[in-house]
Amino acid sequence: MNRGSLDRTLFASSGPVLEWQERFEIALGTARGLAYLHTGCEHKIIHCDVKPENILLQDQFQAKISDFGLSKLLGPEQSSLFTTMRGTRGYLAPTDVYSYGMVLLELVSGRKNCSIKSASPSQGGGHSTTTTTTSSSSAQFGGMVYFPLVALEMHEQRRYVELADARLEGRVRSEEVEKLVRVALCCVHEEPCLRPSMVSVVGMLEGGISLGEPRMESLNFLRFYGRRFAEASILGEDGNNEQREALLNSRQEYGTSNYSSTISDPQYIPLSFISSQQISGPR
Template sequence: KNLGDPAPGMFSVEIDPDGSNQYIISWNKSVVYWGTGNWTGSSFPNMPELSPANTYPNTPYTYKFVNNDKETYFTYNVTDDRVLSRHAIGVSGQTQSLVWVESAQAWVLYFSQPKANCGVYGLCGVNSKCSGSALSSCSCLKGFSIRDPNSWNLGDQTAGCRRNVMLQCGSKSSAGGQQDRFYTIGSVKLPDKSQSIEATSIHSCKLACLSNCSCTAYSYNGTCSLWHSELMNLQDSTDGTMDSIYIRLAASELPNSRTKKWWIIGIIAGGFATLGLVVIVFYSLHGRRRISSMNHTDGSLITFKYSDLQILTKNFSERLGVGSFGSVFKGALPDTTAMAVKKLEGVRQGEKQFRAEVSTIGTIHHINLIQLLGFCSEGAKRLLVYEYMPNGSLDHHLFGSTGVSLSWSTRYQIAAGIAKGLAYLHEKCRDCIIHCDIKPQNILLDSSFTPKVADFGMAKLLGRDFSRVLTSMRGTIGYLAPEWISGEAITTKADVFSYGMMLFEIISGKRNGMHGGSFFPVLVARELVEGELHKLFGSESSDDMNLGELDRACKVACWCVQDSESSRPTMGEIVQILEGLVDVEMPPVPRYLQVLGQGVKSYEISSEMNQASN
C-alpha cells in the first residue's frame, strides 16, 4: 500500500480476466493501464527486456506460458545461480524486475513498465496533477491540499487531494458577493470522464459550467468539455498537445482583480514618478555588473547577450573546431569557469520556439551528457554555451597524430559511458530524445576522460534542416543507419546503429576503413564466428586488452549494426551487457556491412587525405 504498509494497495497484476493471453496491470481492479501484449509462443511483445534465452540478448531467464482448458499460468526461471532477482509491483504502480549487484551492494532496476510514472492510472489520486519531469511526480492543484499526508509522504498518493474551500455554487453571501472563479492550467493531458456539450465559444462553455453546481472544471478547444466530479488523471502534456483546463474554485481562493484595479493603477502612477531616476542609475551600474554576475551556480540556464559573449570569448578569437551545426569557440565566465560557445548555423526557428527547445535541453542532466550552461537568441543569432571539455573530442584521441594514446581500459569505459548517456536520452527523459548524429566527433572527454555525449537535441533545434545538414556533413555518412537511406521512420535504433559503428572504431583505435584495405566491422563479424578475434590485433595491443571485454564489445557492435532495427538491442540492454550483467549470443554477419564496406572504405580514406591536407 505504501512504503510503511505491506497491505494490498490500488494496483494489481493479473492474467487478463477477459481471456486474452497476456498480463495486465489495473487500478482498483477496474481500469487497465498497461498490458504485456498476447503471448507469441516465446515472449510478450511489450516486454522486450525480458526476452527469452534463445533470442537477443541472452538473458539469465527462461519463460513458459501455459494456457489450456484446466489452467493458465506463466513462469520464469533463473538459469544462472549467480543471479539473484525479484519481481514486484509497488506503490509506484509499475511492475519491476530488479537484479542484485554484489559489487554495488544494491538492487539494480532491470525492467520496468509502464516506463513513465504518469503512465500509471490514478497514481496521484483525485484533484492533483502528474508531472513526469518533476522530482516528485504528484502535486495538488491550486486550492486543494493533500488528503492523507502520512501515506503521501510514504509514497502512496492515490488518496489524492481535497478542496480547501467548498464551491459557492451561485451563493454570493459567503463569498463577499462573488461567484466561483476559474484557475487556468495550460499544456496538459485532460482528465478522464468529461462530458461534451454544445458551446459556440469559450465564454459560453464557462457559463455552462458556472450554471451547474456539480461542474468542477471545463476545457474548450472547439468543443466544450465539462467535468462533474473530482478530477482524475490530469497530467502534464508529453505529446506536444496544448490543451488548457479551467479549474473551478471558490472566489476566496483567487485574487480579486477588480477590487485591486485602482490600487494597482495608483502604484503604477507612483512608480512612474521615480522610474526616470532609477533607470539612469540602474543602467550606469548594470553594464558593469551584468557580466561579473554570470556565474553558473544554481543549475539554471544563463541568458547571454551577444555582446557579452563577444567579451567572454575575446571576440570569438579561439576556435576549438567546426562541428556539424556550426563553429565552436572557447571562452570563460567571470569566475574563470571555462566554457565552449557554439555558433549555430541553419537555425530558422522563431525565438519563442528556440527558447522552448533550449529550455528542455537545459533540464537534462547526466554525467555522460554535455551540460548546457546557457544560450543567446538575438535577431538571427543563435548560440549555445556548454561546459568546456579539456581533453577535446574522442576522434582526436582515436585518429589524431597528436592525441593521447588511450589504454584498452579507458576505451572500454568510454564505450560504456557513451552507452549510459544514450540510454538516458532514450529511456529516462520525459520525452525520448533521438540524437541522430552519434560519431566520435560528438563525444567529448573531460579531464579524467569521462565521455560526454554532445549535440543531443539538435534535431529539434534545426527542425526540417536537420536531415539536410546531417547527410551532407563529411565524416557522418559512415555512421548513419540504413533507415536514413531507405527513408524509413527514424527511431532510437538509428542511434544504436551509429553507436555500433563508432564502437568498432573505439575497439580498434582506427577508422573503420583504415585497416589495410579491409573494412574493420566485416573483419570482426567474420573472426567472431571463427573465434579468432586476437588475429585482428598485434601482440602489443592484445596484451593490453581484457579478452572478455573485447569479446563482449565486438558482439555488441555486431548486434548494433544488424540490418533490421528490430534485431538491434536497446541502449539500456547494451549498458547491461557491457557491465557484464547479461550474456550476449553470437551475432549473425549483417548483410548491410558488406554494402557499407564497399562505399565507406573509399569514402573514409579520401576523407582522411582531405583532413591531412587541411
C-alpha cells in the same frame, strides 16, 4: 572538456595511445548517456549524430555526448521508430544504436571504419593493421579496408583479440574485446527491430545480462557494402571517374532472389548501397 573529443584522442597520429581500460569506460559511459536520452527523459531524445567527434572526454576519460543540433524529441506516446535521414555518413541510423555500434568498432581498432589505407604497424598514426586485417581477402580490396566486415569475419572465427588496436601491443582484456565486438555487431543488424536497446547494451557491457549473439543473416549486408566500398574507392584513387560513376549509379535491388548470385558480378550494385553512400547504413 579537458581532453577534447574522442576522435582527437583515439585517432591521433602522435602522443599517448588511449589504453584499453579507458576505451572500455568510454564505451560504457557513452552507452549510459544514450540510454538516458532514449528512456530516462519524459520526452525521448534521439541524438541523430553519434560519432567520435561528438563524444567529449573529461580528465578521467568520462564520456559526455555533445552537439544536439540534429536531435529529435519524441513524446511519451510516440514509438522509438525514427526514419528521417539526418546525421553523419558512416554513423547514422534509427535510434542511434547503429551509429553507436560503429563507434564501438572504432574504439576496438583505433582507426576509422571506412577509407582506411592498409599499412604496416611500423607506420603508426593509428592506421596500422593487424595480421587479421591484411589477410582478410573479402574485407580488403586493393589496399582499402572496411573494418566492420573484418570484425564480422573474425567474429565467425572467434578471433576477437586480433581486432584490437595494434598500438596497444596486447594490453587488452580478451573477454572485453569479445564483448565490445559482439555488442557492436548486434547494434548494426540490418533490421532495426533486431538491434538491442541502449538499456540492453548497458546491461551487456556491465555484465548484468548475457551477451546477445549477432545474427549472421542480418549482417550479410556488411560483406556487400565492404566489397562495393572498396571497389568504389579503388576506382576513385585511379582517377577513373567514368567507371566509378557507373559503379555508383547502377540500380538493382538489394535483397532480391538473385542477390546471392549477382553479388560477385562487378556490374551489380543495389539501390541500398547507393543510399549507404549518402547516409551510412540500413534504415
